[in-house]
Amino acid sequence: MSFLSLSNLLKPSTWGTVRGGVHPEYRKALTSEAETLRMPIPQLLRVPLQQHSGAMAEPLVQRDDYVLKGQLIGKARGTMSANIHAPTSGRVIALGAFTAPHPSGLPVPTITIRPDGEDKWGPHLPRLRPEMADPDEIAAHIELAGIVGLGGAAFPAAVKLNQRKRHAVDTLLLNGAECEPYLTCDDRLMRENAEEIVDGAGIMGRAIGVKQIIVGIESNKPDAITALRRFKFALGIPFSVKVVPAQYPMGSAKHLVLAVTGKEVPARARTAEMGVLVYNVGTAHAVHLAVRYGEPLISRVITVSGRGVARPSNVKVLIGTPISDIIDFCGGFVGEIDRVILGGPMMGHPVASLRVPVVKGTCGVLAMTVSETRKSDQMPCIRCGSCVGACANGLTPFDLNAKIQAGDLEGAAKVGLMDCMSCGSCAYACPSGIPLLQAFDYARGKLAERQGRKHQQEETKRLAAARKAREEAIAEAKKQMMLKRKAEMAAKKKAEEAAAASEMPPPATGSAIQGEATP
Incomplete structure (x- = not known):
């Protein structure tokens, strides 16, 4: 690509737009003006040990243990993991498998706590003075607090923060787009806690060493834009707000980077490679609470919406709160x-069940009535190209689906299956009602299964080869040892024979020979 064509792609007049995407009916008015409510402590809290990207946390408590609010109850296992803390004080009544808030509906190890109602804090995390702390101290503190990305991916925040050691990051981008319909929890957080968000962003910015902090907000959130535009600096780092079009999936990190900075992140590359780290505004708020007040991540704001809820609301809930309790708090179903x-x-x-709990990555609970969900019989693909126009990653979903239906998963992978980010824009735009997203998720799962089996076979072969090499090495070592011992024994025998020979008297001569007559 020539310099001229590249400069045309990045000229300011094109910033703020991304390819593809859709404009669904947002239905945010149900909760956008609903101030955040604090939900009372529920009767039971179910805290999964797997509520983040990476390895499951290791339990530190047993049944009948009494825990305090903020106490570490699950320790991160490895770099790609996150600490788990008790959301309130109470007694552990169970430690075992429970249904996970996951599409699979499979059970995961879960700590069940019966709160005592006292909400008694244990020792807080040590507080930091971010103005004086070094980057490694800040990253370690964020890791200690168990903070993960609150936009939904739940990627450990400290792990992303440490990408500064591998890439030259000069921009921290806060994701305030919140492009999904119904959801308004980030909007309310920005309107109600703007100062704390900016402070948390400044703390992360100092840890990364960036030159600027930008928050990207969709144009349909004017009050949040106004609230954050009051700030020009975050702990001394230049701070600004960039308004982006209300277009789904603008909340995708790569698309937000393109819209705000004009930098296009290559497929399967990370935004850090382009000098930008992206965090959700809720993550910045959690960092503020952890560093300034020593509070681990034990609660979050979620949107409870849909026409099936009596009182749609934005609610601050404890991690581990069952969905059934949240629905009851909002007036129940209608x-x-x-x-x-x-x-x-x-x-x-x-x-899978209303008993499943809210976890760190949960941003909403939607009770949708029949009138809100799409009901249409699936029709054959007419190759109209609507899905192609909607794909924000420039893929050809109808071609991907055709290959998947034909069983050619490898062929689908070659034309971009692994670059799909599961935003669902293609399925939304499809006039034939084809469940494209489910097909793509299925195909990726099957490919992962095949790759897993292939990796297992290769690993088995590697281990067998390594074992054979060890056995041959041991046999060779034994052989050399035996040869060495034989050589040593032969040398010893030869030396003994030589010594014995040197100690024998000289042979007699002439008449000295016994029994010989003399003349």
């Missing part, structure tokens, strides 16, 4: 409920 979704309607997933 109308004919078609499904309950964790997250947004585009990328969220139906829940």
